[in-house]
Amino acid sequence: MCLFQFQSVMNYFPEEVLEHVFDFLTSHRDRNTVSLVCKSWYSVERFSREKVFIGNCYAVNPERLIARFPRLRSLTLKGKPHFADFNLVPDGWGGHVYPWIEAMAKSGINLEELKLKRMVVSDESLELLAKSFPNFKSLVLVSCEGFTTVGLAAIASNCRFLRELDLQENEVDDLKGKWLSCFPESCTSLVSLNFACLKGEVNVVALERLVARCPNLRSLRLNHTVPLEVLQKILVRAPQLSDLGTGSFTHDPDSETFIKLKNAMKNCHSIRSLSGFLDVNGRCLPAIYPICISLTSLNLSYAPGIFSNELIKLICHCKKIERLWILDTIGDKGLGVVANTCKELQELRVFPSDLYGVGNTAVTEEGLVAISAGCPKLNSILYFCQQMTNAALITVAKNCPNFIRFRLCTLDPIVPDAVTNQPLDEGFGAIVQSCKRLTRLSVSGLLTDQVFLYIGMYAEQLEMLSIAFAGDSDKGMLYVLNGCKKLKKLEIRDSPFGNMALLSDMGKYETMRSLWMSSCEVTLGGCKTLAEKMPWLNVEIINEHEAGEGEGEASCDDRHRVEKMYLYRTLVGPRKDAPDFVWTL
Amino acid sequence: MDSDLNLKATELRLGLPGTTDAISPPKNNKRSSPDSDSAPSPPKAQIVGWPPIRSYRKNNLAEAESGSFVKVSMDGAPYLRKIDLKVYNGYLELLEGLEKMFKLTIGEYSEREGYKGSEYAPAYEDKDGDLMLVGDVPWEMFESSCKKLRIMKASDARGLGCAV
Numbered sequence: 052m053c054l055f056q057f058q059s060v061m062n063y064f065p066e067e068v069l070e071h072v073f074d075f076l077t078s079h080r081d082r083n084t085v086s087l088v089c090k091s092w093y094s095v096e097r098f099s100r101e102k103v104f105i106g107n108c109y110a111v112n113p114e115r116l117i118a119r120f121p122r123l124r125s126l127t128l129k130g131k132p133h134f135a136d137f138n139l140v141p142d143g144w145g146g147h148v149y150p151w152i153e154a155m156a157k158s159g160i161n162l163e164e165l166k167l168k169r170m171v172v173s174d175e176s177l178e179l180l181a182k183s184f185p186n187f188k189s190l191v192l193v194s195c196e197g198f199t200t201v202g203l204a205a206i207a208s209n210c211r212f213l214r215e216l217d218l219q220e221n222e223v224d225d226l227k228g229k230w231l232s233c234f235p236e237s238c239t240s241l242v243s244l245n246f247a248c249l250k251g252e253v254n255v256v257a258l259e260r261l262v263a264r265c266p267n268l269r270s271l272r273l274n275h276t277v278p279l280e281v282l283q284k285i286l287v288r289a290p291q292l293s294d295l296g297t298g299s300f301t302h303d304p305d306s307e308t309f310i311k312l313k314n315a316m317k318n319c320h321s322i323r324s325l326s327g328f329l330d331v332n333g334r335c336l337p338a339i340y341p342i343c344i345s346l347t348s349l350n351l352s353y354a355p356g357i358f359s360n361e362l363i364k365l366i367c368h369c370k371k372i373e374r375l376w377i378l379d380t381i382g383d384k385g386l387g388v389v390a391n392t393c394k395e396l397q398e399l400r401v402f403p404s405d406l407y408g409v410g411n412t413a414v415t416e417e418g419l420v421a422i423s424a425g426c427p428k429l430n431s432i433l434y435f436c437q438q439m440t441n442a443a444l445i446t447v448a449k450n451c452p453n454f455i456r457f458r459l460c461t462l463d464p465i466v467p468d469a470v471t472n473q474p475l476d477e478g479f480g481a482i483v484q485s486c487k488r489l490t491r492l493s494v495s496g497l498l499t500d501q502v503f504l505y506i507g508m509y510a511e512q513l514e515m516l517s518i519a520f521a522g523d524s525d526k527g528m529l530y531v532l533n534g535c536k537k538l539k540k541l542e543i544r545d546s547p548f549g550n551m552a553l554l555s556d557m558g559k560y561e562t563m564r565s566l567w568m569s570s571c572e573v574t575l576g577g578c579k580t581l582a583e584k585m586p587w588l589n590v591e592i593i594n595e596h597e598a599g600e601g602e603g604e605a606s607c608d609d610r611h612r613v614e615k616m617y618l619y620r621t622l623v624g625p626r627k628d629a630p631d632f633v634w635t636l
Numbered sequence: 637m638d639s640d641l642n643l644k645a646t647e648l649r650l651g652l653p654g655t656t657d658a659i660s661p662p663k664n665n666k667r668s669s670p671d672s673d674s675a676p677s678p679p680k681a682q683i684v685g686w687p688p689i690r691s692y693r694k695n696n697l698a699e700a701e702s703g704s705f706v707k708v709s710m711d712g713a714p715y716l717r718k719i720d721l722k723v724y725n726g727y728l729e730l731l732e733g734l735e736k737m738f739k740l741t742i743g744e745y746s747e748r749e750g751y752k753g754s755e756y757a758p759a760y761e762d763k764d765g766d767l768m769l770v771g772d773v774p775w776e777m778f779e780s781s782c783k784k785l786r787i788m789k790a791s792d793a794r795g796l797g798c799a800v
Contacts, residue, residue, distance in 0.1 A: 134685065137684075137691075138684060139684065194692065221692070222691075222692060248692070301779070303776045306774070334776065356722065464683065544685070
């Protein structure tokens with residue numbers, strides 16, 4: 052039955068039935084789609100929607116959110132552009148969560164879940180959050196900043212039904228407060244607690260007590276200050292854990308404590324996900340071998356203390372791994388072992404351990420080829436490597452047509468094919484041609500306009516593309532804008548794309564979430580033109596230099612190249628919280 | 637143990653490498669043609685935001701790695717040295733390393749008498765800030781609790797149980 056016929060049938064049903072049917076639509080996309088069918092569907096959908104995802108917090112504002120979805124219970128918000136992760140966005144840019152929390156609190160929204168990514172979260176916001184929503188259950192903060200342990204204490208003290216406090220990779224000012232002790236004795240509802248990113252010590256007695264009184268605790272990630280002795284005690288209390296992040300994992304392997312730990316580990320039959328080991332002694336690793344066999348997710352990317360041979364020994368036990376995050380200390384040889392052992396592998400991330408560019412990193416195209424040949428279920432990869440070749444990428448493309456995410460990062464951003472010295476255009480071309488379901492792609496190495504021709508031609512499902520130091524001319528960017536119909540996020544740095552490409556299809560940007568261009572060839576004049584013609588876009592220029600710098604050259608000259616431009620579609624016009632260095636044109 | 641090779645691969649150098657590749661100037665030209673010789677790549681640290689790794693991750697790796705580096709002071713010497721404890725497999729190797737670095741002899745350790753037969757005694761500051769004699773606790777425990785090393789004159793180390 053096509054949608055039109057279906058709709059006619061559906062209109063005979065009372066709204067309650069429509070609502071019940073919509074209950075089965077869990078994905079945001081499906082819900083967004085049904086809301087567009089007709090007015091009555093829009094109305095039913097909006098009153099029944101409980102979960103909302105906002106990919107760019109400036110695309111809309113709190114008032115509109117609340118007006119449209121009064122029954123909102125769960126909100127996901129993303130703030131800064133992705134390149135903020137790599138220090139390309141100055142401090143103070145924005146992405147504050149406070150106005151959202153304030154508005155929801157005032158409107159009596161029954162907020163239960165809040166998930167934030169790349170946002171500025173102040174202690175004030177956390178305090179307001181904790182005190183305003185009596186049913187609040189879940190707080191997930193990813194790559195956020197601006198808060199301290201004082202804010203965490205407020206959450207712990209006030210959220211009586213808290214199930215989840217998940218802090219991932221945030222910059223937290225650890226004031227060495229006793230936030231963990233603030234969980235009252237009456238708090239027994241915790242299911243997930245992750246404080247791995249905190250730098251300071253926690254009250255371990257309070258921690259043990261908390262674990263002991265939360266029988267539903269499934270996920271616990273400790274920070275590096277929690278010693279092995281305490282981990283042992285926690286595992287005895289919580290053998291039901293399914294996700295564990297260790298604190299410090301170093302001890303005398305001959306000691307009684309360590310033997311107790313080994314036994315406690317053996318008793319943890321449910322652990323499927325393991326991480327941590329920031330502080331580790333390789334000789335202690337055998338304690339985890341018994342749980343390795345059941346692991347589906349392993350993150351050792353914060354454990355530079357595990358050397359290659361120990362890593363390999365460990366991997367040999369991990370036959371059911373589906374998600375593996377490691378450092379390049381594993382080496383090509385180690386990746387060969389992964390390829391032979393981990394037949395269920397779906398997602399692999401290999402991070403660099405050598406950040407200072409001395410060039411001694413240990414993975415090359417060989418490791419990637421081995422993985423592609425050995426792991427038939429591989430669909431997502433992030434690979435930092437010393438070098439790459441077209442031949443390798445072509446082989447990988449043939450072996451793995453199922454990639455959904457393919458992110459390759461050569462440590463030298465413009466390194467050519469290591470064997471032929473040619474650009475890596477053909478290699479990436481093979482990837483996009485073979486992987487018909489590719490939604491995310493990051494390219495690197497020496498690349499000409501040709502690679503973008505391929506991307507535009509073949510990457511039909513592509514939603515996010517990251518480009519750095521690539522291309523020769525505007526044609527490159529044009530190929531992408533014209534070809535990738537499903538493109539949502541495009542981020543470009545240090546590439547020779549200018550006004551011609553930027554202005555060729557301005558309407559395109561309304562179909563996308565955002566465009567970032569830094570150190571490219573677009574000028575102030577070009578950006579102004581775009582802003583003038585497209586009222587539904589915010590075109591923001593980040594201007595970090597004081598006016599008058601540089602021999603009196605006015606940075607307001609339209610011919611001047613723009614250092615950083617970020618544009619995004621929005622329903623609510625220029626944002627009011629932009630700092631001095633951000634100009635909305 | 638193939639520790640040497642592996643360690644080089646994971647070694648974080650905080651300054652210009654002393655003995656290895658020379659650094660060539662950073663390439664500004666986005667369309668530079670590939671080098672035909674195997675010239676070393678430009679210093680990646682000079683390109684802002686490359687390689688693209690979250691600062692959180694960068695900071696953590698830097699801290700974790702430097703976590704095993706400890707300062708070593710020697711009474712009377714004008715400046716300190718730094719060593720990576722992870723390089724050593726035990727006390728013997730550590731003491732040999734220190735002897736070589738400072739050109740002195742440390743003598744033999746005994747539980748009762750500390751370090752016999754030399755002018756110097758190795759001591760360390762632990763997590764609690766206390767000055768301890770090197771060698772009393774198991775190596776792993778020492779590794780994780782040692783914050784700073786100090787090579788003391790044996791005469792000063794009397795309180796730590798050293799025979800003079």
